[in-house]
Amino acid sequence: MALRTITSLGDLRGRRVLVRADLNVPIKDGAITDDGRIRASVPTLRRLLDDGAAVIVASHLGRPDGSPDPAYSLAPVARRLGELLGRPVAFATDTVGEAAQGAVRALEPAQVLMLENLRFDPRETSKDAAARGAFAERLAAFADAVVSDGFGVVHREQASVTDLEALRPSAAGLLVETEVGVLERLTRSPEAPYAVVLGGSKVSDKLAVIDSLLPRVQTLVIGGGMLFTFLAAQGHAVGASLLEEDMIDTVRGYLAKAEELGVAIRLPTDIVVAARFAADAEHEVVPADAIESASFGAAGIGLDIGPDSAAAFAAAIAGSRTVFWNGPMGVFEFPAFAAGTRAVAQALADLQGRGGFGVVGGGDSAAAVRALGFEDDDFGHVSTGGGASLEFLEGKRLPGLTALGWE
Ligand code: 3PG
Ligand code: MG
Secondary structure, three states: OOOOEHHHHOOOOOOEEEEEOOOOOOEEOOEEOOOHHHHHHHHHHHHHHHOOOEEEEEOOOOOOOOOOOHHHOOHHHHHHHHHHHOOOEEEOOOOOOHHHHHHHHHOOOOOEEEOOOHHHOOOOOOOOHHHHHHHHHHHHOOOOEEEEOOHHHOOOOOHHHHHHHHOOOEEEOHHHHHHHHHHHHHHHOOOOOEEEEEOOOOOOOOHHHHHHHOOOOOEEEEOOOOHHHHHHHOOOOOOOOOOOHHHHHHHHHHHHHHHHHOOEEEOOOEEEEEOOOOOOOOEEEEEHHHHHHOOOHHHOEEEEEOHHHHHHHHHHHHOOOEEEEEOOOOOOOOHHHOHHHHHHHHHHHHHHHOOOEEEEOOHHHHHHHHHOOOOHHHOOEEOOOHHHHHHHHOOOOOHHHHOOOOO
């Protein structure tokens, strides 16, 4: 069955609609460092406001421990949303308590109210269905209908993502519709050659997706912290670089399976090795099979792919028609170690310019491309969901989509 869409909710004029968004954005010293997810939530909110609904926005932020914590307040997010919408966004200082109840009562059609962080209540993420259900009832009491638009969180079984949707007429928002459409295109009918580029720090996070993608892709490109476990699996010393020793055998298995299936696994041939983990660390480029040949010896830490690898990865992307990319190639937050990630982003943007289809998957990779000065329009799609898009590509059932009629 397909996703239920907003149209299925009928006439929304004068009705109260609760929108479960994913406004979990990075915040540093009280300032939002990447507002991509807030921007991505705007089309659905505008649509509902234009339809004459009174809109209540609910989201989580970070992983507080189930009680109010000012460090995880959504107040700065509400302010930013107000700027982007060009209208005031009222803010309730609690989630389902007296402040929220009063604010909901005062809410008029075409006005917006944001509730405080859903995860300030332990029932939001509880494993106990009855506890989740009770919290969902409190949220449901605020609204005549529910729109689920937090794509980044649809892989979680949580009160506002799954339980709430069953208590009121509910539908997918425009963002969830778009994201699912893109991921369906990648799973059902990707134009070949299809390459997947994986980075980020941990192989263990990517195991399932590597496993399920190997039979479907022509090329798998590996960068980021996880590449060192691949190099170790090939028998190379990696100095003090990130390494998941307990994954080495699994990775060997993947290398063998890829060979059997005729999938090209592209690993870096050179590495930027640094004396320590710091923005201003001394660094050298060395061959990937001789990381300890850098002057730092066994103390050297690989923080980016080298220039030859960046060029080879860009060429692999250029030779493809469909590319999905998740995870930075290096520590892009430090300008000295951002070149690999920038090269991949540029190659993906170029592919798009030539009529290919390049998708940037995930919270971190999306934040990376924006931090490096790319625009969302440079790509075929920039997903707002890291874990969610990977799990979709793995072929997993996502509870937040099932709750919206998806099968
Ligand atoms: C994310 O950023 O990964 C999503 O917002 C989901 O958050 P979570 O991983 O804490 O559930
Ligand atoms: Mg996450």
